[in-house]
Every structure is written in C-alpha cells, then in structure tokens.
Amino acid sequence: MFYQISSIVVCLQLVLSVCVKARDTSQPRYHTLPPLREQAELKNAWTKERKANIPHLLEKYDLGAWLMSEKEYAEDTVFWSLKSATQFSARRRTVTLFLANVTDDSPLEYNWIDNTPTVWSDLLDVLEKHNPATIAVNVDPQIAFSSGLHVGEYDNIIGELGPYWAERFRSVPMLAVEYIGTMPRGQLEWYKKLMETAWAMISEAFSESVIVPGKTTTEDVEWWLREKIQEQNYTTWFQSDVNIVGSGGVFHLSTSIQNNTIQYGDMLHVDFGVTALGMNTDTQHLAYVLKPGEAEKDIPMGLIDGLKKANRLQDIVKDNMKVGTSGNEILKICLDQMKSEGFGGRVYSHPIGDWGHSAGTLIGMFNLQDTVDVLGDLPLLDKTYYSVELYAEHFVPELNETLPFYLEEDIYWADEKNGWDWVYGRQEKFHLIRSGSETGEFVIQEL
Numbered sequence: 001m002f003y004q005i006s007s008i009v010v011c012l013q014l015v016l017s018v019c020v021k022a023r024d025t026s027q028p029r030y031h032t033l034p035p036l037r038e039q040a041e042l043k044n045a046w047t048k049e050r051k052a053n054i055p056h057l058l059e060k061y062d063l064g065a066w067l068m069s070e071k072e073y074a075e076d077t078v079f080w081s082l083k084s085a086t087q088f089s090a091r092r093r094t095v096t097l098f099l100a101n102v103t104d105d106s107p108l109e110y111n112w113i114d115n116t117p118t119v120w121s122d123l124l125d126v127l128e129k130h131n132p133a134t135i136a137v138n139v140d141p142q143i144a145f146s147s148g149l150h151v152g153e154y155d156n157i158i159g160e161l162g163p164y165w166a167e168r169f170r171s172v173p174m175l176a177v178e179y180i181g182t183m184p185r186g187q188l189e190w191y192k193k194l195m196e197t198a199w200a201m202i203s204e205a206f207s208e209s210v211i212v213p214g215k216t217t218t219e220d221v222e223w224w225l226r227e228k229i230q231e232q233n234y235t236t237w238f239q240s241d242v243n244i245v246g247s248g249g250v251f252h253l254s255t256s257i258q259n260n261t262i263q264y265g266d267m268l269h270v271d272f273g274v275t276a277l278g279m280n281t282d283t284q285h286l287a288y289v290l291k292p293g294e295a296e297k298d299i300p301m302g303l304i305d306g307l308k309k310a311n312r313l314q315d316i317v318k319d320n321m322k323v324g325t326s327g328n329e330i331l332k333i334c335l336d337q338m339k340s341e342g343f344g345g346r347v348y349s350h351p352i353g354d355w356g357h358s359a360g361t362l363i364g365m366f367n368l369q370d371t372v373d374v375l376g377d378l379p380l381l382d383k384t385y386y387s388v389e390l391y392a393e394h395f396v397p398e399l400n401e402t403l404p405f406y407l408e409e410d411i412y413w414a415d416e417k418n419g420w421d422w423v424y425g426r427q428e429k430f431h432l433i434r435s436g437s438e439t440g441e442f443v444i445q446e447l
Contacts, residue, residue, distance in 0.1 A: 028199035040085035058100035064132025076148030146173035180359035206431035284408035287431035302396030327361035
C-alpha cells in the first residue's frame with residue numbers, strides 16, 4: 001500500500017513538474033526591437049552591471065589594477081564590452097584603468113580620451129597614489145579576448161610609464177575571458193526574445209510559404225533569411241547557411257543553384273543567427289520536405305530516430321557541462337558516453353553572447369575531437385551562454401545510408417536550477433514543408 005501511494009505521489013510530482021516547465025514553442029513569435037534610445041538605455045544598464053564585477057575579478061586573480069589603451073580603429077577586444085551604447089569606436093587615445101580597491105573615496109575606474117602627453121602624467125598620478133602591486137594588460141599570445149593591446153601601443157606604454165611600472169605588468173588571460181564571458185542577468189529577458197525571433201524566422205523559412213520543391217534553391221532560402229533579418233531591423237554575425245543533408249554532410253554538395261534545388265523528400269539543414277542589442281544567437285535546425293499527399297506521420301522513421309539520437313547527444317553534452325571543468329575534459333566525457341551508448345557523432349560547442357564565438361572554453365571543434373589546445377584547457381564558467389553545437393550519426397534504412405543530424409541550440413546558466421537551461425527550447429520534431437493546399441504546422445517540444 002505504501003509503495004502504491006509513493007508511486008502515485010511520484011507520478012503526480014512528474015506531472016506537476018511537466019506542467020510547470022511546459023512552454024509553448026509551437027508558434028515562435030517575432031519580437032520587435034525597442035526604439036534606439038531605449039536600446040541604448042538597456043545596453044548601458046547591462047554594461048554598468050558587468051563593470052561592477054571588475055573589482056571582484058581583479059581580487060579573484062590577485063591583481064591590483066587592469067590597464068587598457070587603444071586608438072581609434074585599433075581597439076582592444078575588451079573595449080567592445082566596456083563602451084557605452086553611443087560609442088562607435090575608441091577616440092584619439094583612449095586609456096582605461098580599473099582598480100581592485102582604494103583606501104579613500106577615489107573612483108575604481110578612470111578613463112581618459114586624449115591625444116596629448118597629459119594622459120600619461122595623469123595616469124602616473126593615479127598609479128602613484130594607489131600603488132597597485134600588479135597590473136593586468138591584455139597581451140596573451142593565444143587568446144583573442146585577452147590579447148587586444150596592440151604591440152605598438154604596449155611598447156609606447158612601457159616607454160611612457162617606465163620600467164618601474166612595467167615590471168608590475170601581468171598577462172592574466174582569464175580576467176578578460178571571464179569579464180566578457182559573464183552575462184548580466186538583466187540581459188536574459190531580451191536574449192530569450194532574440195532566440196524566439198530566430199526560431200520564428202527559421203520556422204517561416206522552412207515552410208511552403210517560402211519553399212516550392214523543384215524550384216526553390218538553398219541559396220534562395222539563405223537570402224530570404226538575410227532579407228527577413230533586415231526587415232525586422234536585426235542584423236547577423238554570419239551568412240545564413242542552408243543545405244540539403246546527404247551522406248557526405250552539409251558540405252558535400254556543389255554550391256551551384258542548379259545542384260541545390262530543393263526536392264520532395266529532402267532533409268534540410270540551416271545554420272542561422274541574429275544579432276541585436278549587443279547579443280548574438282546561433283541555431284541549427286532540420287526540416288523535411290513532405291511528398292505530395294504525405295503528412296507528418298509519413299516522415300521516414302529513420303529520420304525521426306536520427307533526430308532523437310541528436311537530441312540524446314544534446315542531453316549528454318548539457319548534463320556533462322560541469323562548472324570549473326575544462327572543455328577538453330567535458331569533450332572526452334561526452335564522446336566516451338556517446339560511444340558507450342552505441343552511436344557516433346561530433347561535439348563542437350562554444351560560448352556565445354557579445355560575440356558569436358565568445359569568450360570561454362571550447363568543447364571540441366569540428367576538426368578537433370581529441371583536444372583543443374589552449375582554449376579547450378580553460379575552465380567552464382557559469383553565468384554565461386553556450387551554443388550546444390553537434391551532430392549525431394544514424395543509419396537511415398529507408399535511404400540505405402548513414403546521415404549526420406546537425407543541431408545547435410543556445411543555453412544559459414540558470415541560477416535557480418544551479419545548472420543549464422535552453423534559452424528558448426530545442427528542436428525535437430522536424431520543420432515540415434508541405435505540398436499542395438495543406439496548412440503548415442510547426443511543432444517543437446521542450447523537455
């Protein structure tokens with residue numbers, strides 16, 4: 001009797017959990033961006049939130065200060081995550097100094113925009129007053145986000161400040177990586193809207209309103225997506241990529257229009273992202289072109305099973321993304337588990353946010369499935385966004401060939417769960433391009 005009651009309670013808990021977590025992703029909506037002035041206010045608030053964390057980061061990495069200097073059109077990479085929304089580039093010489101702490105009511109941040117020697121005397125006055133024992137400079141030879149100080153400017157700083165201060169310079173790459181990689185909590189609401197908008201664009205692109213089998217080419221759909229982005233006042237960080245999936249992958253076909261005409265029975269793939277409000281998305285989905293008279297139930301079971309296998313690999317990656325673990329360690333664990341479950345594929349997941357390929361550890365690369373030097377050795381951060389990018393291989397008996405099933409969805413660190421969650425959802429059913437007068441239907445389920 002106790003066992004039966006316990007079972008009922010567990011079942012009710014599962015039902016309630018599903019009800020609470022359910023999100024209607026069947027009809028993703030377009031989100032109109034706010035007016036430019038409001039966008040600027042939002043972006044400046046997010047930047048303020050991020051900059052408030054810099055003293056903590058300096059203390060974390062045992063640093064007394066962080067010095068950056070750049071000139072117009074020769075900006076440090078970090079500049080783009082520090083600037084105000086109405087700054088479009090550095091001006092003259094732009095010098096920024098952050099301090100870990102002060103003993104009086106002095107500010108923790110100093111900024112100079114100057115093209116005279118005064119900037120150096122002012123900087124020396126601040127350094128002599130606060131006497132930081134160590135000063136971070138972005139001169140790492142390997143990591144782009146930590147190597148933004150141009151060599152000529154670096155030499156100039158040393159010449160102006162002298163060896164006394166230059167001896168205190170330190171290259172601490174994780175400082176810039178963690179600053180750029182940490183996403184302000186306030187951004188998440190709009191990041192979810194950007195992701196839903198990207199899904200809405202894909203949903204419309206992969207429908208009979210855009211695709212006419214035997215006539216529409218993959219290139220046509222790519223440019224339809226680019227036009228749609230512009231129509232919505234968004235932009236993007238890479239060219240939309242639409243392909244017909246075959247046994248050779250998405251890159252095996254000719255790029256000519258004639259050979260990339262979409263036909264009935266094709267499985268389509270899209271790699272697509274939008275950019276707005278200083279944030280970027282990255283999504284890969286799959287679609288199936290129904291033959292005349294077919295319905296969703298007629299999709300070859302081999303394709304359905306292949307998509308499920310890719311979903312399983314998503315679970316493996318997401319579940320094994322443990323904060324503090326290196327990307328290379330995560331990659332090995334994921335691939336070992338994938339192989340132990342009896343299927344093949346690749347994992348090449350990356351941080352996203354301020355940049356499409358943003359600051360943080362890499363969990364594999366498409367051509368590097370053993371280890372990724374330097375970037376794969378970094379520890380996984382929390383409070384960041386990631387693109388879970390991968391493919392799973394599956395033999396499709398109806399086609400008598402093994403196909404790759406490509407998926408990519410963005411996730412974020414959910415404090416309330418102390419773990420990762422999908423920004424909007426994930427694809428678990430194919431987008432359908434219907435024929436004739438049938439009405440399109442787009443169904444996405446979220447675990």
